Amino acid sequence: MNFIKMKGSSIITILVAVLIAGVLLIPLRSKLITVGMFMGLVNACFNLVQMMSWQLSYVMQQLANNNEYLKDLSAFSMLEEAEGANDLPAGDIGRDSLDSIEFRDVRFKYPGTVRYVLDGCSFRLDRSKHYAFVGINGAGKTTITKLLTGLYPDFEGEILINGRSIKEYSQSRLKALFSVVYQDFAKYYITLRDNIFLGNINGVDDKRIAEAIEEIDLSETLARLEKGLDTPLGKILEGGTDISGGEWQRVAIARTLVSNAPLHILDEPTAALDPVAESKVYELFGRISKGRMTVFITHRLGAAKLADEILVLKDGKIAEVGSHDDLMARGGIYAEMFEAQRSWYA
Amino acid sequence: MNTAETREHKPNVIKVFLRMLPTAFKAEPLLFTLTQLVSIAHGLSWGITTLVTQRFFDMAERMVRGMADLTAVILSLLMLGLIHFFNQVLNGVGNFLPQVYGEKAMGRIQRGINEKMARISPVCFEDTQLLDDINKANEGKTHAVFFVALVSFIFTFYIPYFLFMGWYLFSLKPILALSIVIVFIPAMTSQVLRSKVYAGLEDKAAPIRRRFEYYENCIAGREYFKETRLLGAFSFFMRLYRESLELLNKERWKATFKTGMYELLMKLLALAGYLLILFMLFEALMSQEISTGAFAAVFASLGALFDIMEEVVCRHAGNIAQNLGTIQNYLNFLEIPERGGSDTDVDPDCDIRLVDVSFSYPGAETAAVKNASFTIKKGETIAIVGENGSGKTTIVRLITGLYLPDKGYVFHGNKKTSDISFKNLFKNISGVFQKYQKYQLTLGDNISISDTGLKPEEEYLDRVSAMSGLDPKDEAFVNGYDTMLSREFDGVDISGGQWQRVAIARGFYRPHNIIVLDEPTAAIDPLEEKRIYERFARIAKDKTAIIVTHRLGSVRLADRIIVMDKGEVVDIGTHEELIDRCGKYSEMWKAQAKYYV
Numbered sequence: 034m035n036f037i038k039m040k041g042s043s044i045i046t047i048l049v050a051v052l053i054a055g056v057l058l059i060p061l062r063s064k065l066i067t068v069g070m071f072m073g074l075v076n077a078c079f080n081l082v083q084m085m086s087w088q089l090s091y092v093m094q095q096l097a098n099n100n101e102y103l104k105d106l107s108a109f110s111m112l113e114e115a116e117g118a119n120d121l122p123a124g125d126i127g128r129d130s131l132d133s134i135e136f137r138d139v140r141f142k143y144p145g146t147v148r149y150v151l152d153g154c155s156f157r158l159d160r161s162k163h164y165a166f167v168g169i170n171g172a173g174k175t176t177i178t179k180l181l182t183g184l185y186p187d188f189e190g191e192i193l194i195n196g197r198s199i200k201e202y203s204q205s206r207l208k209a210l211f212s213v214v215y216q217d218f219a220k221y222y223i224t225l226r227d228n229i230f231l232g233n234i235n236g237v238d239d240k241r242i243a244e245a246i247e248e249i250d251l252s253e254t255l256a257r258l259e260k261g262l263d264t265p266l267g268k269i270l271e272g273g274t275d276i277s278g279g280e281w282q283r284v285a286i287a288r289t290l291v292s293n294a295p296l297h298i299l300d301e302p303t304a305a306l307d308p309v310a311e312s313k314v315y316e317l318f319g320r321i322s323k324g325r326m327t328v329f330i331t332h333r334l335g336a337a338k339l340a341d342e343i344l345v346l347k348d349g350k351i352a353e354v355g356s357h358d359d360l361m362a363r364g365g366i367y368a369e370m371f372e373a374q375r376s377w378y379a
Numbered sequence: 380m381n382t383a384e385t386r387e388h389k390p391n392v393i394k395v396f397l398r399m400l401p402t403a404f405k406a407e408p409l410l411f412t413l414t415q416l417v418s419i420a421h422g423l424s425w426g427i428t429t430l431v432t433q434r435f436f437d438m439a440e441r442m443v444r445g446m447a448d449l450t451a452v453i454l455s456l457l458m459l460g461l462i463h464f465f466n467q468v469l470n471g472v473g474n475f476l477p478q479v480y481g482e483k484a485m486g487r488i489q490r491g492i493n494e495k496m497a498r499i500s501p502v503c504f505e506d507t508q509l510l511d512d513i514n515k516a517n518e519g520k521t522h523a524v525f526f527v528a529l530v531s532f533i534f535t536f537y538i539p540y541f542l543f544m545g546w547y548l549f550s551l552k553p554i555l556a557l558s559i560v561i562v563f564i565p566a567m568t569s570q571v572l573r574s575k576v577y578a579g580l581e582d583k584a585a586p587i588r589r590r591f592e593y594y595e596n597c598i599a600g601r602e603y604f605k606e607t608r609l610l611g612a613f614s615f616f617m618r619l620y621r622e623s624l625e626l627l628n629k630e631r632w633k634a635t636f637k638t639g640m641y642e643l644l645m646k647l648l649a650l651a652g653y654l655l656i657l658f659m660l661f662e663a664l665m666s667q668e669i670s671t672g673a674f675a676a677v678f679a680s681l682g683a684l685f686d687i688m689e690e691v692v693c694r695h696a697g698n699i700a701q702n703l704g705t706i707q708n709y710l711n712f713l714e715i716p717e718r719g720g721s722d723t724d725v726d727p728d729c730d731i732r733l734v735d736v737s738f739s740y741p742g743a744e745t746a747a748v749k750n751a752s753f754t755i756k757k758g759e760t761i762a763i764v765g766e767n768g769s770g771k772t773t774i775v776r777l778i779t780g781l782y783l784p785d786k787g788y789v790f791h792g793n794k795k796t797s798d799i800s801f802k803n804l805f806k807n808i809s810g811v812f813q814k815y816q817k818y819q820l821t822l823g824d825n826i827s828i829s830d831t832g833l834k835p836e837e838e839y840l841d842r843v844s845a846m847s848g849l850d851p852k853d854e855a856f857v858n859g860y861d862t863m864l865s866r867e868f869d870g871v872d873i874s875g876g877q878w879q880r881v882a883i884a885r886g887f888y889r890p891h892n893i894i895v896l897d898e899p900t901a902a903i904d905p906l907e908e909k910r911i912y913e914r915f916a917r918i919a920k921d922k923t924a925i926i927v928t929h930r931l932g933s934v935r936l937a938d939r940i941i942v943m944d945k946g947e948v949v950d951i952g953t954h955e956e957l958i959d960r961c962g963k964y965s966e967m968w969k970a971q972a973k974y975y976v
């Protein structure tokens with residue numbers, strides 16, 4: 034229907050052009066204007082016709098389009114910004130700078146939803162111990178890591194780090210405190226060196242990277258890469274090489290290896306691994322995390338057993354806390370879940 | 380790309396056009412014919428406008444000399460108005476019709492592509508080459524429609540127009556017909572030059588652009604931002620982003636500058652041609668070979684002549700040359716061999732027999748499954764275990780007939796899977812797969828989509844939901860079965876575990892004699908996992924069931940266990956038998972069981 038509008042305006046122009054040509058006939062006949070001038074004017078008028086139909090409507094449409102784009106742009110720039118979200122992690126936080134983490138009656142729901150994922154969640158984590166969070170799907174395990182790392186600041190209750198509210202910490206200090214291996218960890222298609230370097234962006238030397246590769250069993254992979262550490266992974270950069278899913282996962286864990294962060298968090302990293310590979314990851318992580326606070330999030334209870342303390346989440350609250358033996362003796366949710374899994378192997 | 384391929388991909392405009400023409404015509408015969416007729420009229424109307432303009436000017440001049448009266452002049456003026464009016468109407472319709480036709484024809488062609496895809500053997504989809512081919516075919520489809528339209532416009536619009544103009548100029552003075560050639564030369568040269576410069580630019584810029592877009596994604600992409608932010612890697616990627624952006628801009632500027640210079644040159648060439656024609660006209664006018672009116676009319680339409688020539692040579696011919704390759708891709712796609720098989724009925728209650736089956740994925744060097752022979756009796760529950768990459772999923776696809784073996788046979792009853800059409804093969808098979816689809820539909824639709832023939836009854840939905848551990852009354856499902864499972868459509872997001880239950884319910888919903896569970900419980904907590912397997916064992920009692928898993932705990936409910944390693948079936952037996960005699964199995968078992976003792 035655009036065409037009708039467009040052609041409507043050019044048809045009006047034709048009428049006007051015919052009219053002008055008609056009127057100009059009078060001075061032409063009385064020789065007030067020359068034939069040349071008459072022809073020039075008439076041509077100019079008819080030239081307008083084509084211009085009116087295509088160019089004018091094109092320009093109008095562009096104008097309307099760009100106006101809409103501008104609206105989107107201003108809506109985007111009006112979005113609230115999280116201060117310091119893009120800062121580097123603070124460089125001066127060492128491995129010993131974390132004494133305790135405490136959740137006091139924390140409640141949280143995701144924006145736009147009504148259900149509280151965490152509903153009065155309280156617990157305390159102390160330095161140098163290994164913790165496991167277990168619980169059924171949707172109990173709020175992953176949400177805890179998201180709050181802890183400052184991704185969602187809008188919670189109720191209190192989260193204390195070393196006895197001070199998390200809200201007093203700058204983004205840059207929070208980043209320096211945690212090193213997380215997510216279930217859906219990022220595969221950065223950059224060089225292997227840079228992939229590991231990102232784990233400690235304030236500076237890792239090649240020696241440390243080489244050690245990490247050794248520790249994490251990536252030496253064979255490295256030997257296969259054409260340009261060694263400088264080989265881009267994935268197929269985005271020229272000369273890039275694909276590596277397997279298991280190798281990607283080890284690269285992600287290598288990032289936490291070079292990190293100085295006092296707390297390591299592993300968020301269900303083994304769901305897609307076969308049992309032999311899974312047990313390798315657990316052993317590896319146990320080895321590299323000695324002397325650091327670690328948090329393991331899993332519903333494979335076999336792995337949780339390795340932790341010093343197990344926190345069982347149910348309906349957004351901590352339902353049980355204790356060592357594997359304590360919890361088994363108590364005969365609560367954990368014991369029931371563990372029995373369910375063990376019965377398969379009995 | 381090797382040379383043989385290059386030669387094969389050198390398509391011929393005429394050949395492609397002749398192959399596409401019947402498709403394009405059949406898609407919308409009436410519209411297509413109408414479009415072409417309008418186009419002829421449109422092309423001629425441009426030429427006739429010039430002719431009528433000349434008549435009008437001649438009349439006006441004669442009137443000045445007292446050789447004609449006012450009414451005759453006004454009459455020819457009205458004539459001129461009328462022809463302009465028709466020209467505009469035809470111009471509108473001529474631009475509108477192809478759009479309508481394009482949309483409709485594209486729909487038809489798309490349908491052809493989709494139907495073709497359904498007929499291609501699923502194993503081809505493992506080959507990334509095919510996925511590329513499909514993408515290319517889709518791209519080719521868009522171009523194909525426009526290609527046919529453009530080529531036919533050359534015949535129905537441009538050629539009639541230039542013929543008319545040529546004839547008209549020739550009738551004024553033969554030498555003037557040369558103008559058409561003079562108009563053609565600069566347009567042609569500039570087109571040739573342009574395609575060379577732009578092609579070079581794209582070659583250089585493409586990898587830089589890909590990198591640049593990737594870095595942007597690393598900073599703000601959904602899959603990356605969480606981790607990038609926590610790692611504090613923003614400035615790292617920002618630096619890379621800036622660097623690649625600068626590089627890209629440099630390349631772009633270089634090419635733009637070059638093109639600009641060429642363009643200037645071409646414009647000068649066109650100007651020279653313009654002046655040359657003008658001079659010829661002037662000469663003819665001075666020697667009184669043409670009338671003043673003819674001079675003015677041709678002079679006035681020279682602009683349009685140049686424009687239209689540039690349009691056909693630069694825009695359209697360029698497009699045609701550029702897109703010919705993609706259209707060839709589309710045509711090639713239509714020639715990919717299809718999966719056959721006849722609609723013979725399969726006895727739903729039958730044994731499945733594998734005889735020396737081997738299979739490799741297209742392009743892979745090692746076989747995914749090697750020399751597998753075994754029989755699954757009807758009603759049996761079979762578990763298939765093995766490490767990641769041992770061929771578990773592949774063998775299931777061979778058993779169900781989704782893939783056909785390279786060597787050996789798979790029998791359902793007494794019929795080979797290669798002889799049975801998809802429709803009949805899958806009539807009685809249902810499955811729950813590792814990578815299930817999360818449809819952006821309601822909960823009820825997400826479950827009942829596995830059998831669209833059945834009208835979903837609440838009671839039946841309740842039953843399969845209960846089997847899958849899915850509670851439609853859970854507060855996550857605000858509207859029960861009518862809850863839309865997508866934030867995009869104003870619905871809700873549910874957790875991975877919930878989704879997995881939906882997928883399991885979907886598998887149970889479909890009527891089946893054979894059911895496949897391919898690692899469906901990875902994201903479900905242990906209590907629920909156990910319950911699902913127990914319920915499954917109960918309902919699968921008289922049905923053939925195949926469970927693929929590497930959680931060995933769950934395989935004990937199977938009648939027999941198939942152990943796979945590196946594509947080979949290393950052993951078949953019950954749990955007890957295998958623990959005693961199969962090294963691979965007991966190794967896997969111990970790795971898992973040690974956490975629970």
